[in-house]
Amino acid sequence: MTTSDKPELSLVLYPDPVLRRKTPTVTVFDGKLRSLAEAMFEIMAAERGIGLAAPQVGRSVRLLVAAFEEEGVPPTALVNPKVVSSSGSVVMTEGCLSFPGIFAELRRAESIRVEAQDLNGEKISIEADGLYARVLLHEMDHLDGRLFIDLFSHAQRIRTRPALRELEKAWERRKKGV
Ligand code: CO
Numbered sequence: 552m553t554t555s556d557k558p559e560l561s562l563v564l565y566p567d568p569v570l571r572r573k574t575p576t577v578t579v580f581d582g583k584l585r586s587l588a589e590a591m592f593e594i595m596a597a598e599r600g601i602g603l604a605a606p607q608v609g610r611s612v613r614l615l616v617a618a619f620e621e622e623g624v625p626p627t628a629l630v631n632p633k634v635v636s637s638s639g640s641v642v643m644t645e646g647c648l649s650f651p652g653i654f655a656e657l658r659r660a661e662s663i664r665v666e667a668q669d670l671n672g673e674k675i676s677i678e679a680d681g682l683y684a685r686v687l688l689h690e691m692d693h694l695d696g697r698l699f700i701d702l703f704s705h706a707q708r709i710r711t712r713p714a715l716r717e718l719e720k721a722w723e724r725r726k727k728g729v
Contacts, residue, residue, distance in 0.1 A: 580672035602686035604693030615690035632667035
């Protein structure tokens, strides 16, 4: 693959409607899928993220990437991932590249097992806990059009309302091209 094959993609911010679309199952494992994953790894690294889902670069594709090597997680691309078991429950602070500046403490499962396919369509199974489980759960939600703000408590909604409103206004301005 050459650099010129790489799609020109950029980070999509809330409230772009692509973030609310449920992604269809991937059935074709080709160079286009691999190019998309590669572009996503680059954008994630540039934005200093540890996880990114395809809708966040404007593509409604059932693909996520994650990487945080300091935690022992090498760059990983998961296609059609699903949680097959989970246990425990833990509260952690969460953010999202599509919601710059917004963070909230959220409760999610502590340990999960995920079945997915790699970029060649081979079946893979991943055990994740702690931050890795958190990232995968957050990114898998993106693939179903669910966003972390959907998990906010009433108090978290009130606290983040002004920042969300700013993102909405910025999106309206971009849409109008001003
Ligand atoms: Co996110």
